[in-house]
Structure formats: structure tokens, C-alpha cells
Amino acid sequence: MFNRDNNSRGGGFAPRQMVKGNWKCSDCGKEITELPFEPAPDRPIYCRDCWSKNRPPRQNRY
Ligand SMILES: [Zn+2]
Numbered sequence: 160m161f162n163r164d165n166n167s168r169g170g171g172f173a174p175r176q177m178v179k180g181n182w183k184c185s186d187c188g189k190e191i192t193e194l195p196f197e198p199a200p201d202r203p204i205y206c207r208d209c210w211s212k213n214r215p216p217r218q219n220r221y
Pocket of ligand 1: 207
């Protein structure tokens with residue numbers, strides 16, 4: 160009856176699923192072999208460096 164997906168079982172944090180592939184960073188051109196998410200084909204892909212670079216640490220939007 161309470162047979163869910165074992166989601167809320169005390170495992171701590173969910174394991175991050177890395178997506179393996181072969182992309183190039185749209186910014187610096189560095190090779191990317193894995194991403195923490197499934198990349199959209201029509202979107203630029205950034206390596207870790209550029210990703211954090213393009214992401215302002217503080218966003219005062221709201
Ligand atoms: Zn890059």
C-alpha cells in the first residue's frame with residue numbers, strides 16, 4: 160500500500176546521474192564528456208568553468 164519508489168527512504172541525498180557523451184563547450188570549445196543533465200540539442204552547452212562563469216552568483220531578479 161505504501162509501496163512507492165523508495166524515494167523517501169533515508170538515503171540522504173540522491174545520486175547525481177551523469178550523462179555521458181561528447182560535446183564541446185559553446186564558450187571556450189573545451190571537450191565535455193559528461194554532464195549532470197541531459198543537454199537540449201538546440202541549446203548551447205557549457206563546460207563547468209563557463210557554466211559557473213555565465214551564472215552570476217547572485218541574482219536580484221525577485
Ligand atoms: Zn567552457
